[in-house]
Amino acid sequence: MMQEVLRLQNLQKSFGSVRALKNASLTLKEGEVVALLGDNGAGKSTLIKAISGVFPIDRGDIYVRGEKVSIRSTREAMDLGIETIHQDTSLAPDLSIARNLFLGREPVNLKWLGVFAPLDLAKLRDAASALLKRVGISKKLDADALVSTLSGGERQSIAISRAMQFAAKVIILDEPTNNLGVEETHGVLRFVKEMRAAGHSVLLITHNIHHVFEVADRIIVMRRGEIVAEQTVADTDLLTVESLITGADLSALMKRAQ
Amino acid sequence: MVQQVMVQQVGAVTSEDGAGRAKGRSSLMRSPQFSSFVILIVLLVVFALADGNFLSPLNISNMMAFLPELGIIALGMTLLLTAGEFDLSVGAVFALAPVVVMLLVQNAGVDIGVALLAGLLLCIAIGAINGVIVTKIGISSFLVTLSMLLIVRGAALYITQGFPLKSWDQPGFFVTLLAGSFNIGAFRFYTSLWWFIGLSLLAVYVLRYAKLGNWISAIGSNRNAAVARGVPADAVKIWLFILTSLLAGLAGMISAFRISAASPVAGTGYELEVIAMVVVGGTALTGGRGTILGTIVGALMLRAIRNGIVLVGVPGLAYNIFVGVIILAMLILHALLQKNATRS
Incomplete structure (x- = not known):
């Protein structure tokens, strides 16, 4: 059951x-x-x-x-x-694919700075690339590409993979x-x-x-x-x-x- | 396919809020900040060739005295525009803040430090009112801040009865802090330049590297998406309205101290001049794409145009024609670049 x-x-x-x-x-x-x-x-x-x-x-x-x-x-x-x-x-x-994937849950350094904390850009990029690879769309998409350059289906895939990732x-x-x-x-x-x-x-x-x-x-x-x-x-x-x-x-x- | 990749690379750096990594010379050269920068250089060369005095220490010093005052407001405006709102009341706040400070000092005998603090608190209140009405009641920032412009300008005129006040001119800590000057060789600079540089660095950091910058760009790009991810969009906007108002008041105080006068009509038209600086630099009026470096270039460009056009002998009454044409040309260029870089 x-x-x-x-x-x-x-x-x-x-x-x-x-x-x-x-x-x-x-x-x-x-x-x-x-x-x-x-x-x-x-x-x-x-x-x-x-x-x-x-x-x-x-x-x-x-x-x-x-x-x-x-x-x-x-x-x-x-x-x-x-x-x-x-x-x-x-x-x-x-925003880039990577930034969209982590919007609202950004990995940061110096967490005590609150909203002024610097983004952990390396981690952001690596995690985004890993995610894109896992869901099988890394070949076509670069984690740094802006979402505005993507097609409707690609955008939907990004949104869905974001939901799966968490x-x-x-x-x-x-x-x-x-x-x-x-x-x-x-x-x-x-x-x-x-x-x-x-x-x-x-x-x-x-x-x-x-x-x-x-x-x-x-x-x-x-x-x-x-x-x-x-x-x-x-x-x-x-x-x-x-x-x-x-x-x-x-x-x-x-x-x-x- | 190759073209597709190219387009994506260009896209990745067309805004500071993107991943912020230049991937190649072609993409860098097609970013709006860069095209603005090239045009700035061209303008400087043209003005320098047309009039030998353009690059003289005296003229550069003059430009640099004036630049930070509008530039500081432009920094706040860039962040606000990136979040999808703008503020038309900055020119009026620029006048009201120092006027209130000087009235408190001269008529009420308040200590200058306390008076400055009161002036800044007033700016915070004005920004908070703008922000709360825009976000919580849902009226467009155009209408809200246009009304605020009238209220604030009207207040400045009424409490001074339309007369400029003599500003604080006794040397001391606050004068040095806001309007002190120093010489480097033949150049004379004001401390306001340090304010502008410091605040610019902070703004670049926030917009490009901080978590808050990611939120600001996301809110301007697609507010619903940002809210759906748990970004407190209204709070961020309210704080940005407060920041913009605060910077406008600070700029007004710097200006008043520098020229030793607080006029109720100071800063008239600054709201549009500042917005022009920001959009000429490559920030989108519709939100989502903001660039502080572009705004600095835009601020330099508008000051250089205003100064240079007078020097090369364009009749005073014709000079807004040139300013308008140059701004329009810049915006067309940005629009064309943007069109090439995205797919809707």
Whole structure:
């Protein structure tokens, strides 16, 4: 039996009179890829923002490895081993790859100088190169290259490798294949599989159901702030999932059409 | 492929906040600081050839007396711009700080040291207000600091009733510290030059080598990314607004002591002159890419242009045309270099 890594219980979140998250509960196990699906406005973003510490939840409990936690900031989420990779906002384009990889967790000398402490540039560079090599993209990329010189897929790979590097227990990917070319998309999906193989748990938010069937173990569907279905990929099919997302019974419609 | 590698190498050193390692001559020569530097040299040569007095000890001394005052403000502005904000109230703070100091000394009989401290505290307060409104209420720094410019300039005019004050001119520790002068050969320099050099070294260190510099560049480059990594973006910005205001006040005090007068209209237009220095040096107005060395080159360049154009006999009223054209040419050059170096 795989160990439980993250458990959400009855999460609720309102913005004014809008109940963005009504009563969401889900469990994520070790080395599992769970796809979070739902139409725009279904509450997916609210859910992942709550887990990654962007804003606090109104009600409900979050457990990490069985222990109840409260997540009040992105920093706290990261310290708990929850890394989130947002669509296009994860990297600073004017910084080098190495500096992006360690942003917020810079290796420094003379630590007592606080924010004025000098970066340990040699360590920064070596660690970045080692990381790029480990994730298999060192041949193409130089740790000193600016992120603005990279393609969308390369940037996504950097963001994902950064999450893996800090041995995150849970990696949340928010639309990781948005705006990517075919080849780059496959690269990212391969990464997701590697993450699972390395024992990370992945929560994948996407609109592309084909990708879900390619990499996910389990599917969770949200609609209007609630989790309406949970299925293992092996036990379901594309049409069923699409019906769950839209709320209309597509397979019945299809049968009628035939 | 070769081209791709080249592009990445150029990218790696186009800003000081990059990895900071020059990898080859071609990349160094295409960095914005370097192109600004070359143009500075060209300008100096042209002015020197056009007028023999340009490089005379007297003229250089004059330029060097004036340079640090704007340069010191430009250092703060560079850091602030790199974090993605700017401050239009620096010229007004430049005037208000010494005016308040002199009023305290002359009208309230406060000790000069205490008065200077009070002046600097006032600058800190102005910067903190700018920073808090920009970050916590979310109004653009353009609007906030434009309003602050009016408030601060208005305050300076009102409390002096529009008249310049005679500044502190009794020799002593503070005069020596802020506006003392010394001779090296035929050149006469002010202590403000040491301030400028010292603060420049500190700023280079912070932006290029310190953890804080990494944060500043990241915030200006992609604030959300920085925040998502746990960087306290608002706090960093507020401190940078405070620093910029503080440096503007310090520069104002240095200037007032040097010319023995504190005028409520001093520093009018300095905000734009300073921003011009910074962007001409290669710092991006949109944030993320900042270079202190570039700012020093930019400060030298604008002073040299203003001084040289007068010397070579351009009519006084036409001279802003030349200044504007040269700034615009520099910005076009940076834009073209940037376009070649990145992929969006």
